[in-house]
Amino acid sequence: MKKRNKVILTILFLTFTITFFSSCFVVNANNISSRGFVRGANTDRVIETKDLSIKKTKKIILMDNFITMNYDRQIITNSKVNTIYKDDELNEYVFQENVLTGFIKNIDYPELSNEEVNQASFKSKIASYKIKIPNYRTLADVTAQSLLPVGTDLNDYTLISENFVESYQEYSYNYVKMIGNYRTNDSVTVNIDVNGQVTSFLTTDIGEFDSIEANTINDEMVENFVNNQMISLHGNNVEYTIESKEIGKYNSQNVINVYVYYVAEDGLFSSEVITMYL
């Protein structure tokens, strides 16, 4: 009996050990394979990789703080290489050609129970934050201006949206450079928490479209291009609406992205982005 128990215990112990460690290896293998792979044809604009030749550590001064950070990864989009560093607190810093273009503070939100989330006091607290959107606009302006290169004035940008993001309780201010009626991807976004701390910022394509003159964009030509594309994609009877137009980059060239929704064959709405080289 004693011997049998020992055998059973040994078998159970071995089964547990093998299962546990083999599961760990599967998890690790997946982690490794998820780095450095190229996504499908429709999202080939985003490649995440790790370049071992990049400098391992970097030191910067940001908002009066001296920060040491370690290289983490690269994100290659359709026209930009973003090099990401992390500091000891896991805050992330984005660099393009050695220029700081982004920062996102690592925030660990407390886990809450359903009861806590459903309390009236929790909901009313969020509602009270919402009305304070204008309070932090000056801080957002100052931060946004400090992120722009010397000689670039925030007054050349339009504050296109200011929101309170209820889920993570941050005020989000988004400044965009316009060319005529066209929004561009030349932008600065600043997020600020309810205590007035900057929690993230991001600049995109700063100054990239300054050489484009508004009067060189022919609206009629753009709309004709969209019309031809929509007919070739969805047939002569396609019913569509242009929702918005934006000047951006694709393969390092200036383009107009036209956002269109249309009535699909099932009678419901679908969407399309028509990209036209400038």
Add this chain to the structure above:
Amino acid sequence: MKKGLYLIVLFTIMFLGLQQVNASGRFDIHYREVSGEVSRYPTYSQITGYLSNMGYTAQGYNFVSAGTAYQNMKSASGFVIHMHGDAGRQAMANNTYLVGTNGNGFASKAISDMLYNDLWGMKIAIYYGCSTGDTTSIYGDIAQETVNKGALAAVAWKVTTYINEVNEWNRLFFEKAQSDTIVESYRHADYWLRNNIGNVAGDRMQNNRTERGNIYVKIV
């Protein structure tokens, strides 16, 4: 007697240990792959590795009817759907729909017609169809109805959604959700979408969500 008890305790500990590292459920991911439209398949293919790391199996469905989705979601730990939509309703194959309320039991399946605990095993439901986050007097609030039937959280968008933006936001969301809470995953996806795809995409996906349930939890 003592040894028998010892064996039971040991077996229980082992069982609990295995539960933590092995698959703990299934995520249903619905997409629509048709010629003439940009592929929604990455909504499924890009997150299978992340879900596996989290201990879930990923079940992809290419354009099935509402009845199939409705039945299967009752046993799913997560539900992601990226197909056509309009105000308050999520389109499925063969002109069928998932709606919040006022279904007809056939072409239109209402979440409100489920039993109160049918979705108790569900951690999150994500409806990416255009305008499914709008509440209407007929179809109700599909995200809220999903939470009412037991899902921890549900989210839908109140605007026209664009396929590439959804594919990438979805990937970023699950990249973070492997180790962090839903709210942290929203924040991560919003920020990096703006960097990776563009400012317009960032605004659209960040500022137009209908979020229901408890987002201050992990879905692992």
